[in-house]
Every structure is written in C-alpha cells, then in structure tokens.
Amino acid sequence: DGRHAIITDTYTTAANVHDSIVYLGRLDRQRQRFGFDVKAVGLDAGYATSGIAKGLEDRKIPGVTGYRRPTPPKPGMLGPKDFIYQDDPEGYVCPQGQLLSYATTDRNGYRHYKSDPAICRTCPLLASCTSNAKAERSITRHVWREARERTDANRLTSWGKAI
Template sequence: MDGKLAIITDTHVTPASVHDSIVYLDRLDQQRERFGFEVGAVGLDAGYATSGIAKGLEDRAILGVTGYRNPTPPKPGMMRKSNFVYEPQTDGYRCPEGQLLAYATTDRNGYRHYASDPAICRTCPLLASCTSNAAAKRTITRHVWADARERTDAHRLTPWGKAIYKRRKETVERSFADAKQLHGHRYARFRRLTRVACQCLLAAAAQNIKKIAMAVTKGPKPAMA
C-alpha cells in the first residue's frame, strides 16, 4: 500500500499451505515494475524474517527491517542453539565447553550442517543437556544466507529501523485491520483462489474509494497565527 494516503496498491491470494514469505519478493518486484517505485527500505513483520528474503532484499539494494521471531524452543533442560557461537574464520560453531563443531554437509534446502565429535562429546559434562542423540553427536544448522539474515535483523535496532517498523504498523497493519473488521477479511466467503481473489479485490476497492474520498475532500490546514 501507499505510505502517504494508505491507498492499497496490491492484494494477492495464496493457498493456505503457501506462506506469505514465499511470494513476497515476487510481489515486491511487480510493485516496483508496475508503478516505478524506487524502494529504499521495507518494514516486515516477523513472519517474513527469513534468510531468503534478507538475501533477496540485499540483492535489490533494499534495506529490510523485520520483526523479531522467537526461535523454536528446545526440549526442557536442553541447550539452545544460541549457546553455540559461530566462528566465521573457522566456519564452525564453538560449544560452551570449547569443542568446535565442524562443517559436515549442505542439504537441498540450503542449510549447512555442523557436527560435533562424538569421541569428545561422550565424556562431556554437558552431554545430557546438549543432545539426546544415541551417537552422542550434536548438529547445528545454518542457512547459506544466514549472514544476510543477521544484517537485516541488526537493522531493527537502529533509530531509522525503529522508525520504519513503527511506520509499517501505522499504515499496512491498520489497513489490514480495517479489512478484517469491516470488509469480511476474517473469512473466505467462497471456494477456489479466483473467487477469493475477487473478494479481496472488491474489499480493496471499497477501502480505496473511502481513502480517495477522504483525500480529495480534506480541506487545507488552517494557517498558523
């Protein structure tokens, strides 16, 4: 949506099994091409805090600000991934006891796997809280674009990042809340993507008519005495 007048410029429907983050970069590109937007920065909620989006924004020279996403909590009594420190110079993770988890392989989803040495882990005093693996081996994964994700996460803590994230809540989130509360966005009224897309387009048109009417009828601000 437009940040000045809150005019909705795009609405897109996906199957429930497709997460919003999957189509985000394609929709961003379409907006830039269709309207000639020169996007310098974007504010996104935590659902879009992925390595793929972070890398895509950097490739487009766009600064991204994403909300904080809580990592998946481990089983009670087990150590978190954050207890392990990544060392770029060795491309490995260092455990609390000082062992280096070396690079092992990269899976088809783009995650690099770092594995500990079971011979060392078997005598470690923290083994019970580190892994329940029968082979006494702890594995840590890191996406190949994790560096981009970390840089994007750091933007959230900067003064300009906080301002952009606040602006996002004041614009697109407010418009979406209006769509849910007043225009039937809480539920899909029809079956099939095409019909639901029509519902969303009609709701967006109704919202835009109200926004445009308010914009063209708003009188000039009184001069300061």
C-alpha cells in the same frame, strides 16, 4: 502504498504457502508495474527469513523485520545460542570447546555442523546437549544468515524503529 494508503497488490496462494514465499516476486511486480522507487521496507516477524533479507540486499532495499522469538530449547537442554559460530576454522564451538565441523549443505540452503561423537561420549554436558543415540550434536545455519543478521540489526537503530 505507504504514502496514500492504497492497496497496490493482491495475490492468491494455496493455504499451505506462506506469504513470505511469494513476497519478493510481488515486490518486484509492484516496483515494475507502478515504477515505485522503494527506499525501505518494514515487515512483520513472519517475513524475517534469510531469503527475504538476502533478496532485499540484492535489490539494495534496506529492510526492517519484526522480532521473531527463537524456539526455546527443551528445559535443561543447551540451545543453539549456547554455541559460538566462528569463521576459521568454520563451525560452532560448544561450551566445552569442541568444534562442530561443517558436514553438508541441504537443498534449502542450510549448512549442517556436527560434533565428534567420540569426544561427546565423555563430555560432562552430554545429557544437557543431546539425546541423540549416536552422542552427536548438530546445528544448522542458513547460507544467507549474515544477511538476516544485518536486517535484524536494522530494527534496533533509530531509523529502523521509525520504519
């Protein structure tokens, strides 16, 4: 409880269960139990997940999460930020202009995009793009990525900084 600095919930999980997994359920329980009218939430970077961002949007609660530094690519290798996502046709465009097309969505909600190995084999950036024996690059994107991007953008606003 931010107003009175009172702990309003405790919950025990196994050591291998991250707090972010149970967060939305605990938030719902506190709202229901105490009648909290939650206007906004501020969360540290450990809670910066697509699932929490989407869950907060579904509950119409604006959220702000701490910055989570992306894992850097290996030295000399292209990272996901070097590829540009586009909607039509859906996929990622590599620095050489090839489209990594949608391949599948896994059970965890990640959409997988893959390049065409026939094109990649002759690419001058192949060695810095992938070490895959099939000469294929893949990138994943969560189905709720846009919700996460909107929540991340809140952090940069004056309102978000105050939260």
